[in-house]
Amino acid sequence: MADFNITDSVDITDVVCPVTFVKAKVALEELEDGDILSIHLNDGEPVQNVPRSIKEEGHKILKLLDNADGTYDLIVRKVGD
Numbered sequence: 370m371a372d373f374n375i376t377d378s379v380d381i382t383d384v385v386c387p388v389t390f391v392k393a394k395v396a397l398e399e400l401e402d403g404d405i406l407s408i409h410l411n412d413g414e415p416v417q418n419v420p421r422s423i424k425e426e427g428h429k430i431l432k433l434l435d436n437a438d439g440t441y442d443l444i445v446r447k448v449g450d
Contacts, residue, residue: 376404402449
């Protein structure tokens with residue numbers, strides 16, 4: 370993750386869809402345009418749905434890292450409205 374200057378991070382491994390996206394969206398809303406958020410999420414529905422929903426909101430997916438333990442780290446740049 371040294372490739373990115375992470376502004377903030379959120380761990381959503383303890384919640385289920387659709388709350389996963391809601392928590393990620395709230396975390397993004399608290400950031401400034403251009404800031405980078407690391408989202409720690411589970412395999413399955415979260416890793417399938419959260420990146421897609423974030424893209425639909427207009428933000429930029431920079432990287433999806435497989436942690437090889439059933440979790441992922443999604444690196445997102447906030448794009449202004």
